[in-house]
Amino acid sequence: MIPLRIIMVGALALAGCTPAVPPPGDGTLAAALATAAPEPAPGECWHAEVLPALFETVTEQVVVPAANGAPASVRTETHQRMVRPRREVWFRVVCPAQGAGTPDFTATLQRALKARGVYAAPVTGVMDGETRAAIRRWQAARGLDSDEMSLEGARVLGIVPGGFK
Template sequence: MTPQRRRPEQMIRPPLLAAVLASSLAACSAPAPADDPWPDIDAPRPERLADGTCQAREVTPAVYEHVMGEVQVVQAEIAEDGTVLRPPVYRRAPVPRVVTPREELIFASPCPEEFTTEFVSTVQRALAARGVFRGSVTGRLDAPTTAAIRRWQTERGLPSGQLSLETARALGIVATPLDQVESL
């Protein structure tokens, strides 16, 4: 029995097959909701307090370096009367040292339900008008947006990529209570 040969037009080509499979698999994935401004599920979000206000929390982990130090490998042997029977034994080894301690910033923030695509688009346009945001207005808290927020707030003493209530008020996006408005 001789093997049958297929004509080229009858053969399924691997690149074409791969493209068809990839497009069909892409259709199976669930699209991100259009009204969710947080594209990253793990992105920090403001939390609501008992009084109805919201706060954001920015945690900066500690930075360590290894320096040479002495590490105790054998404990001292001490008699009941307090005399040292055998002194402790040490050896030189790398030990961690804190370069920058852990820091936690807590500040007032607009509440999560205020972060609509329209609100985030307004933040993006306000930062673009001030020359800080150079990305596309997407209505999402993506990397360029949080970088622009961080840049703007760091210049004003708050090193965070999460929008503070003070920044939102300064940008004219959130109303300022009358008792906090400076008189002219």
């Protein structure tokens, strides 16, 4: 009889050989961003989001050379550094013609976000603060810090088909 430990190790090894099913698209939303106002084609809807500048505080210890026979000393310097400048980005959103803004679409979105563990409130079909916060959490983890559901995000969630314009 083969020990259970060997069977488990073999099963894990075989499971590692099974390719994972990738999500639609590459799972990131940043690639769908435009940095200038687009000229929308018929049937396209766009949203602009202003991403604020991002700063960080840097604190450094600086050695002050000795002068006049005194020993060297250390002083602390603190300054601000810009990590990312303020910018405006544009991205496609689901148009009202495809159901955006309807209670059915919002309920479907809430269920999709709930299934991914970012929405814990009841499914109501109402675009409320909890829903917007969940959208932001889910999209920010994929490179788009916005509470407006992007078309690419809706495609990745599987709530609109990839064929919508």
